[in-house]
Amino acid sequence: MHTHPFDWLDEQAEARRRAGLLRTLTPRPAASPLLDLAGNDYLGLTRHPAVARAAADAALRWGAGSTGSRLVTGTTELHAELESELADFCGFEAALVLASGYAANLAAVTALTARPGTLVVSDAYNHASLIDGCRLSRARTAVVPHRDPRAAAGEFAAHGGPAVAVTDSVFSVDGDAADLPALARVCRAAGAGLLVDDAHGLGVLGEGGRGAAAAAGLAGDADVVVTATLSKSLGSQGGVVLGPARVIRHLVNTARTFIFDTALAPAAAGGALAALRLARAEPQRAARVREVARETARMLAGEGLQVCEPDAAVVSVRAPSPEAAVRWAADCRAAGLAVGCFRPPSVPDGVSRVRLTARADLTDAQLRTVVGTVAATAPRAR
Structure with missing residues (x-):
């Protein structure tokens, strides 16, 4: 007799319930x-009148959805304006907006490790999106102890080839920050790139909230790439990759979560742009x-x-x-x-x-x- 192919789901759910780990969805009212x-x-x-109005106005002007991927019909003038202002605010040469911060991390990690033989050195406490990016990249990944640049240096030295270090700027569990200046020195000594997920730093750290890279004096450096989300400090939705223009061009041509995903909705782009302007002004x-x-x-x-x-x-x-x-x-x-x-x-x-x-x-x-x-x-x- 065959059992139902999904019976194992109930067994796992019961195990999670017994362990106190069962998750449920709880809708909140407006x-x-x-x-x-x-x-x-x-x-x-998020509820600032100027931000909410900008989101509503963008939906009325451009429609409820973006209608397609960025390379087909999904890039509006609003997306380009948001990218330009994000790059200027954060101090980078160029920016690329994606549908979520998760998608931005998948895009950045996989695109920057496409060179054969690249090593990824990843902090043990990195966000799931960076971890999944490492897995999808198929590059060899060395997970190093939390906030330990010396361990990263050891991995680079043992590898001796192309490499990228990936780290959160602020870790979402305890709220502690990476030592970005020290990690950048280690990367430069090894000729490695540095990718920083600034989801919890943008809008909070640095002068006027320009982010962790700006606070560390790394914004705009040729070997540094930053990702962030538009759903935290900017009160909207979406993600962004910031870095040298050649990195952004590479992402446009190779990053699957950019090429094959529907573009960020205009309302989200409009809301994020209004929030960015408020952050700059205040x-x-x-x-x-x-x-x-x-x-x-x-x-x-x-x-x-x-x-x-x-x-x-x-x-x-x-x-x-x-x-x-x-x-x-x-x-x-x-x-x-x-x-x-x-x-x-x-x-x-x-x-x-x-x-x-x-x-x-x-x-x-x-x-x-x-x-x-x-x-x-x-x-x-x-």
Whole structure:
């Protein structure tokens, strides 16, 4: 007798449930009563009237969708304008917008490792999109300990051929930052390229939020490529690769997630462009989000919680178990606060956490509410 070919799915689901790792989707209403520190709206621009209006105007002018891939009908004047302003703001020669930050990382990693014999040196805590890019590239990948440029140097020396180092600028679990100046020195000594995923740095780090590469003095360098998402600080959707013009030309001709994917919708491009202009005009937003993150961490540590020191906008608080993290996040929600819940296998070190994301538009009174709620619902307080 044959069993059903998908019965194994139920067995895996039950195993996840027993381990406290079952994930479910929870739709949110348009007007949520929750104070949101779970999303990534770092600069508080997603609902800014100018951003929402620009997105709506773009949809009315260009249509609801882009109608095709970038190389066919999907490139509008709006996409080109967004790319030009992103490159100028971040200090790079050129930029290429894709449908998501995930797609941008897949494009950049696979395109930059197309030369036969290329080695990829990847930080152990890199985001899943960089990890998947390494896998899709089919290049030999050396995973090195977290934030360890010396380990990267050892891999380069043992390889002795073409190589690229890939790293997050700010790691999404604990909110710590890569030592980009040190990693860049190691790469240059080996003649290797450097690819930085600045998803959590754009809009937060650097002068006026120009990003981690700008903060490290690497923006515009001929051997540095940066990816980012438009869905965090810029409050919209999409991804971008920034770098030398010849790298961008190479991506246009070789990157499968660019060539074969439908282009970013005009509404998302219009919203991101408006948000970028606001970030440029109001550089105090970047300074404020960093201040909020530092103060949140300081106050939570004062409550006796195990908090990682934030290098950008991510504030991570450790939980004793996956089940405790789930309960903690649920209790926060019941008290009116949305926080993230990170559990295995999403965390590379196997430690569960609740994660708070600072926002530039958070008031001091709201900050006190956040800290009080997280502390009152902490597992140790039961």
